[in-house]
Amino acid sequence: MNITSSCNLPFPIKIFLNSRSNFLKKMARLRIKDILTTTPENQQITVKGWVRTFRNNSFIALNDGSTNNNLQVVIDFNNVPEETLKRITTGAAVQATGILIPSLGKGQSVEVKAESIEIIGDSDAEKYPLQPKKHSLEFLREIAHLRFRTNTFGAVFRVRNSLAFAVHKFFNEKGFLYIHTPIITSNDAEGAGEMFHVTNFDIANPPKDENGNVDYKQDFFGKATNLTVSGQLEGELAAMAFSDIYTFGPTFRAENSNTARHLAEFWMIEPEMAFCDLQDNMNMAEEMLQYVIRYALENNKEDIEFLSQRLEEEEKQKPQNERSEMTLLQKLQFCLDNKFERVTYTQAIEILRESNHNKKKKFQYLVNEWGVDLQSEHERYLVEKHFKKPVILIDYPKEIKAFYMRQNEDGKTVAAMDILFPGIGEIVGGSQREERLEKLETRMKEIGIPAEELDWYLDTRRFGSNPHAGFGLGFERLVLFVTGMTNIRDVIPFPRTPKNCEF
RNA sequence: UCCUCCUUAGCUCAGCCGGUUAGAGCACAUGACUGUUAAUCAUGGGGUCCCUGGUUCGAGCCCAGGAGGGGGAGCCA
Numbered sequence: 374m375n376i377t378s379s380c381n382l383p384f385p386i387k388i389f390l391n392s393r394s395n396f397l398k399k400m401a402r403l404r405i406k407d408i409l410t411t412t413p414e415n416q417q418i419t420v421k422g423w424v425r426t427f428r429n430n431s432f433i434a435l436n437d438g439s440t441n442n443n444l445q446v447v448i449d450f451n452n453v454p455e456e457t458l459k460r461i462t463t464g465a466a467v468q469a470t471g472i473l474i475p476s477l478g479k480g481q482s483v484e485v486k487a488e489s490i491e492i493i494g495d496s497d498a499e500k501y502p503l504q505p506k507k508h509s510l511e512f513l514r515e516i517a518h519l520r521f522r523t524n525t526f527g528a529v530f531r532v533r534n535s536l537a538f539a540v541h542k543f544f545n546e547k548g549f550l551y552i553h554t555p556i557i558t559s560n561d562a563e564g565a566g567e568m569f570h571v572t573n574f575d576i577a578n579p580p581k582d583e584n585g586n587v588d589y590k591q592d593f594f595g596k597a598t599n600l601t602v603s604g605q606l607e608g609e610l611a612a613m614a615f616s617d618i619y620t621f622g623p624t625f626r627a628e629n630s631n632t633a634r635h636l637a638e639f640w641m642i643e644p645e646m647a648f649c650d651l652q653d654n655m656n657m658a659e660e661m662l663q664y665v666i667r668y669a670l671e672n673n674k675e676d677i678e679f680l681s682q683r684l685e686e687e688e689k690q691k692p693q694n695e696r697s698e699m700t701l702l703q704k705l706q707f708c709l710d711n712k713f714e715r716v717t718y719t720q721a722i723e724i725l726r727e728s729n730h731n732k733k734k735k736f737q738y739l740v741n742e743w744g745v746d747l748q749s750e751h752e753r754y755l756v757e758k759h760f761k762k763p764v765i766l767i768d769y770p771k772e773i774k775a776f777y778m779r780q781n782e783d784g785k786t787v788a789a790m791d792i793l794f795p796g797i798g799e800i801v802g803g804s805q806r807e808e809r810l811e812k813l814e815t816r817m818k819e820i821g822i823p824a825e826e827l828d829w830y831l832d833t834r835r836f837g838s839n840p841h842a843g844f845g846l847g848f849e850r851l852v853l854f855v856t857g858m859t860n861i862r863d864v865i866p867f868p869r870t871p872k873n874c875e876f
Numbered sequence: 877u878c879c880u881c882c883u884u885a886g887c888u889c890a891g892c893c894g895g896u897u898a899g900a901g902c903a904c905a906u907g908a909c910u911g912u913u914a915a916u917c918a919u920g921g922g923g924u925c926c927c928u929g930g931u932u933c934g935a936g937c938c939c940a941g942g943a944g945g946g947g948g949a950g951c952c953a
Contacts, residue, residue: 428911429910429915431912445912445913447912450910463903478911478913479911479913481913498904498905499904500904504904505902506888507887507914508888511945512888515945624953626953628952629877629951630950630952631877632952633947633948640953737949748949798952801953802953845953846953860946872943872944873944
C-alpha cells in the first residue's frame with residue numbers, strides 16, 4: 374500500500390507501509406521474540422532493548438518486551454572501552470549489532486556475538502529500583518511505571534492484551550456491533566453503585582439556587598452529571614436497532630471497596646442481544662469466556678507457563694491444605710474441557726442448606742431460608758468445593774436484583790444469571806431484560822425509580838419491544854483468572870482505588 | 877466502612893526481658909576473575925527504626941492517636 378501525503382507540504386512525501394517487516398527494516402531493529410525463533414546462520418542483526426542483567430563483564434540479558442525471554446548479547450570486553458562497559462547497567466537502553474550464532478553456553482539456543490554496542494539511554498545503577506532478584510508485588514505496585522519491565526508484569530500485560538484483542542475478535546466473528554456508550558452520564562437512577570461527580574464548578578464555591586442548593590443548571594452540562602457505572606441502558610438502545618452489540622470501555626465506581634477484587638476504574642465488556650432469552654445469554658457468555666481463554670492459551674503459551682510456574686513456587690510457601698489442586702495451566706484447560714454448571718438460586722440454597730459445611734455451622738452466615746443473598750463464602754463453597762468448576766447461578770429472588778431484570782412466572786424470581794469462577798467469585802452478572810412495559814413500570818414504582826428520568830429507556834419497550842438479554846463481564850477479573858494473579862491491582866497498568874491515584 | 881496483621885538500609889527481612897556503637901542476604905562502589913545464567917570472591921559506603929505525642933534514668937521494642945500497606949468481610953464486575 375502506498376500512501377501519498379495529502380497535507381499541504383512543499384514537497385510530496387511517500388510513506389511505504391507494506392508490512393511489518395518493512396516497518397522493522399526502517400527501524401533497523403528486530404524483535405527479540407522473532408530473533409529467538411530464527412535459525413542462526415551468521416547473519417548480521419541489530420537489536421535494541423533494555424538490560425536485565427549484565428554478567429561477567431560479557432553477557433547482557435537483553436529484553437524488549439516482545440517476550441519474557443531475554444536475548445543473550447555477548448561482548449568482548451577487551452574490545453569495548455572501559456567507559457562504555459560501565460554504562461551497561463540494569464535498566465539501560467542499549468543497541469547491539471552483531472552476528473546471530475548458536476549459543477556456546479547452556480540456557481539459550483541462540484545468542485548475538487556483538488560487533489558493536491551503543492548505550493542509547495543510561496540507567497544509574499545506584500538509583501534504578503529494579504534489581505535482578507525477586508521483588509514483592511506490593512513494592513512493584515509503588516513503582517507501577519517501571520514494573521512493566523519485570524518478568525511477571527511483562528507476562529501479565531501481554532496476556533491482558535491478548536484477552537482484549539480476543540474479546541473484539543470473538544464478537545466481530547459473531548457479527549456483533551461494537552458501540553461506544555458515554556463515559557459521562559446524567560442518569561443516576563441505575564442504582565448500580567456510587568458514582569463520581571463530574572463538574573466544572575469551583576467546588577469551594579459552587580453557585581446556589583434560591584433554596585440554597587447547588588444550582589446544577591449553571592454547570593457545564595446544565596445538570597448534575599457523573600461518570601458511568603455501566604453502559605447497559607445505552608447498550609440496550611443500540612441492541613434495539615443493531616440486534617447484537619457490545620461495549621468495551623472504562624467504568625467507574627466510587628464505592629469505598631478495599632478488596633483484591635475491586636477497582637474504582639475498571640474495564641467492562643457488556644454485550645446486549647435482541648430476540649434473546651436467558652438460555653441464549655448463558656450460552657453466549659460461556660462460549661465467549663472459553664473462546665478468549667483458549668485464544669490466550671494459544672497465543673501466550675510462554676507467558677502463561679511462566680505465570681503458572683511462578684504460582685507453583687508461591688504455593689510452596691503455603692501449608693499443604695491451602696495449596697490448590699491444579700496448576701494455573703490445568704485450571705485453564707479444565708475450564709475449556711468442561712461445561713459450566715448451571716443451577717437455579719433455589720437449587721443452590723438447597724445444596725448449601727443440606728451441606729455438611731452448613732450443618733456443622735462452618736459458615737459464618739448459616740443458610741436457613743430462601744430469599745437471602747448469597748455471601749462470598751457460599752459462592753466459594755459452591756464453586757470450589759461442591760461443583761469444582763465455573764457455576765452459572767440463575768433465577769434469583771427479585772428483591773436482591775436490579776429493576777430491569779425480567780420477572781419470572783413464579784412471581785418471586787427474575788431471569789438473572791451470575792457466573793462464578795474459582796478464586797475470583799462473580800466474573801459475569803447478567804439477565805434477560807424485562808421487555809413488558811407495564812411490568813417494568815410497576816417494578817420501577819415499587820422500588821422508587823422515577824419513570825420520568827428513564828423515559829428514553831422506556832421508549833425501547835414502547836416501540837418494537839422484544840425479549841432481549843445481556844451481561845457485564847469485569848475485564849480485570851477475567852485477566853486475574855487467566856494470569857493466576859490474586860490482586861486486581863496487579864492486572865491493570867495503573868490501578869485506581871480508594872486513596873490511591875498515582876501516575 | 878468493619879475485623880485482623882504489618883511498617884527497621886535501595887529491596888527482602890532479623891533484632892532476645894526496655895539497656896550502651898541497630899544487624900544479615902541481595903543491590904551499589906572499588907578491586908580480582910573471565911562462557912556467565914539472579915555469575916563468583918575480597919573490601920567498602922549506606923539508617924527520619926512510618927509520623928505525632930506520652931510513659932521511663934533510658935524506647936526500634938511499652939501506651940495513645942494518625943498515615944500507608946497486606947489478608948478477610950460488606951458493596952459489586
